[in-house]
Amino acid sequence: MHAPAPVGESAALLESLVERIDVGVFAVDRAGTLVLWNRFMAVHSGKSRADTLGKNLFALFPELPRRWLEKKLESVFVLGNNAFTLWELRPYLFRFPHHRPITGGLDAMRQNVTFLPLRTSGGEVTLVCGTVFDYTDTAMAQDRLHDAIAALSREKEAQGQLIVKLEAAQNQLLQSEKMASIGQLAAGIAHEINNPVGFVNSNLQTLKKYCQQMLGLIAAYQPAEARIDNPAMLAEISRIKQALDIEFLQEDLPALIKESEDGLFRIKKIVEDLKDFSHVNESDWQYADLNAGLDSTLNVVWNEVKYKATVDKNYGQLPAVECLAAQLNQVFMNLIINAVQAIDESRGMGTIALSTGHQDAWVWVEVKDSGQGMSEEVQKRIFEPFFTTKPVGKGTGLGMSVSYNIVQKHHGRIDLDSLPGAGTRFRIWLPVSQRAAAP
Amino acid sequence: MNVEIISDDQRDALQEIVNIGMGQAGASIARVLGEFVELSVPQISAVDADAIPVTLATLAGSGVASAVRQAFLGELRGEAIVIFTEHSASDLAELLSYGNEVDGPASRELLLDISNVLVGACLGGIAELLHAEIGFSAPSLLADQVAPGELVQAETIAARCALLVEVRFGLEKRVFRSHLVMLMPEDAVAALQRALDRFIEEI
Numbered sequence: 318m319h320a321p322a323p324v325g326e327s328a329a330l331l332e333s334l335v336e337r338i339d340v341g342v343f344a345v346d347r348a349g350t351l352v353l354w355n356r357f358m359a360v361h362s363g364k365s366r367a368d369t370l371g372k373n374l375f376a377l378f379p380e381l382p383r384r385w386l387e388k389k390l391e392s393v394f395v396l397g398n399n400a401f402t403l404w405e406l407r408p409y410l411f412r413f414p415h416h417r418p419i420t421g422g423l424d425a426m427r428q429n430v431t432f433l434p435l436r437t438s439g440g441e442v443t444l445v446c447g448t449v450f451d452y453t454d455t456a457m458a459q460d461r462l463h464d465a466i467a468a469l470s471r472e473k474e475a476q477g478q479l480i481v482k483l484e485a486a487q488n489q490l491l492q493s494e495k496m497a498s499i500g501q502l503a504a505g506i507a508h509e510i511n512n513p514v515g516f517v518n519s520n521l522q523t524l525k526k527y528c529q530q531m532l533g534l535i536a537a538y539q540p541a542e543a544r545i546d547n548p549a550m551l552a553e554i555s556r557i558k559q560a561l562d563i564e565f566l567q568e569d570l571p572a573l574i575k576e577s578e579d580g581l582f583r584i585k586k587i588v589e590d591l592k593d594f595s596h597v598n599e600s601d602w603q604y605a606d607l608n609a610g611l612d613s614t615l616n617v618v619w620n621e622v623k624y625k626a627t628v629d630k631n632y633g634q635l636p637a638v639e640c641l642a643a644q645l646n647q648v649f650m651n652l653i654i655n656a657v658q659a660i661d662e663s664r665g666m667g668t669i670a671l672s673t674g675h676q677d678a679w680v681w682v683e684v685k686d687s688g689q690g691m692s693e694e695v696q697k698r699i700f701e702p703f704f705t706t707k708p709v710g711k712g713t714g715l716g717m718s719v720s721y722n723i724v725q726k727h728h729g730r731i732d733l734d735s736l737p738g739a740g741t742r743f744r745i746w747l748p749v750s751q752r753a754a755a756p
Numbered sequence: 757m758n759v760e761i762i763s764d765d766q767r768d769a770l771q772e773i774v775n776i777g778m779g780q781a782g783a784s785i786a787r788v789l790g791e792f793v794e795l796s797v798p799q800i801s802a803v804d805a806d807a808i809p810v811t812l813a814t815l816a817g818s819g820v821a822s823a824v825r826q827a828f829l830g831e832l833r834g835e836a837i838v839i840f841t842e843h844s845a846s847d848l849a850e851l852l853s854y855g856n857e858v859d860g861p862a863s864r865e866l867l868l869d870i871s872n873v874l875v876g877a878c879l880g881g882i883a884e885l886l887h888a889e890i891g892f893s894a895p896s897l898l899a900d901q902v903a904p905g906e907l908v909q910a911e912t913i914a915a916r917c918a919l920l921v922e923v924r925f926g927l928e929k930r931v932f933r934s935h936l937v938m939l940m941p942e943d944a945v946a947a948l949q950r951a952l953d954r955f956i957e958e959i
């Protein structure tokens with residue numbers, strides 16, 4: 318001590334400091350008897366110096382973890398080093414009421430406690446002094462910080478999910494834009510084909526008439542042949558007839574024309590289907606015949622279907638349905654293509670059943686195949702964007718998710734039944750009128 | 757580990773002091789824990805900051821490890837790190853009279869308590885032999901059940917190089933293996949050298 322004050326005064330100052338300092342200070346001897354108990358401890362515990370000094374710590378505070386604390390004190394006595402308790406791991410040593418009875422907060426004061434060895438002049442540790450620091454405010458601030466961090470990370474996670482959704486939506490948008498431009502292209506081509514088909518058709522009709530007339534004329538000449546008495550002319554006619562195989566020609570000519578007519582009819586049909594399918598000029602909601610839509614879609618993809626499956630149609634009577642026809646056709650196409658691709662070619666021709674029906678304010682369109690079916694795992698994920706079971710390059714994994722979204726937009730739903738090895742059935746339910754279905 | 761921080765004489769003296777200190781520490785730890793403590797011969801080396809994480813990871817071996825750090829202050833300054841490579845929480849809990857349930861916070865507090873005992877005994881003993889006054893900060897958890905490579909992050913190490921004293925601890929009848937590593941930054945080594953020179957003169 319270098320203090321100028323006399324020893325007695327300095328000791329009194331120190332005692333006053335220990336008494337008034339805003340930290341809990343207490344001390345016990347080896348037997349656990351309290352020899353120091355400052356005002357902080359008295360105020361918070363409700364036990365005065367007189368109540369505590371000379372008494373056993375554990376008798377006064379039976380709620381203390383006795384064996385553990387005795388061991389801790391023992392280690393300070395033996396080693397002569399500090400020991401600690403931290404509020405993060407052990408919220409408190411003494412259960413003191415917290416100092417926010419009005420404004421609220423934690424159930425009890427949070428404490429950091431340091432146990433200090435006190436030595437006598439001989440160097441032996443005779444007392445252990447506990448200093449109790451109030452960490453309640455820190456603990457509360459930390460709790461708030463933890464909450465804020467947790468809220469932030471929740472938000473971040475939600476944002477991450479949103480970003481994934483956004484990406485999926487953008488990809489779907491791209492896909493539908495692609496489909497729209499394919500539709501536009503198809504309609505353009507259809508229009509361009511329509512013109513030459515038109516005049517070829519009208520020329521063919523004229524040609525057919527001319528042929529019939531020419532064949533009539535030849536037939537009329539036939540009996541006159543007997544009256545020709547010029548042998549050279551007769552021989553020439555006979556030679557030409559033979560060379561032409563006139564009888565076959567007379568038979569074949571109408572057949573050729575008929576066949577060409579059929580061909581032209583098919584071209585016209587495909588062109589019409591393409592136009593129907595793309596509905597280029599009909600991006601608005603309107604009432605459409607879904608049976609016709611299903612048929613024209615089937616025609617567009619017929620080339621994919623015809624070698625792999627027979628198609629059974631079982632259409633019911635449908636009212637006109639308020640829809641985006643071009644988009645629904647896209648859904649039908651996805652379903653039909655998937656049905657075809659589900660069929661195992663090595664096991665011969667499969668079957669695709671297209672059915673439609675009507676029930677109250679709803680219509681349904683069903684595509685059922687005799688393909689390989691789907692496992693439950695695949696069924697669960699079938700509408701996820703980018704989920705595909707097809708080989709690389711065959712599928713984008715977007716078809717079903719686009720279809721799902723189109724049906725959602727129509728306030729409809731897709732039912733799915735599938736059995737591995739037996740086939741799959743998709744049934745799309747759509748409300749006849751959007752106003753009735755809109756939430 | 758080819759950093760030269762202290763002279764050969766100083767190193768020999770340090771080795772001597774650490775050996776004696778650890779022997780005394782072992783006895784006091786045994787008194788506190790009530791069990792016989794196995795101690796290895798302390799290894800002293802100087803390491804570059806870059807090499808500290810690797811050195812600690814090597815000590816930790818394979819499997820998961822936990823680590824507790826505690827600063828020592830005063831004439832000797834640095835940080836002690838206790839690496840727990842293998843321990844049974846319930847075994848140690850018994851030694852320190854924890855209750856039956858050693859849950860998350862209690863299991864961490866247990867590591868801090870064990871570290872405090874080991875660090876206090878060992879470093880306190882060394883300081884006493886060197887007649888140096890030292891104090892200790894409260895221990896704090898550095899890593900809890902992580903891969904050995906993740907005990908300390910290289911980028912968080914402030915010192916350029918450090919003097920490293922390593923001792924292995926074990927308890928005969930318990931599942932418990934740990935390493936105590938005492939790290940002193942280069943600039944704090946001067947005080948150690950003065951204390952060592954004092955010790956050498958006294959012999």
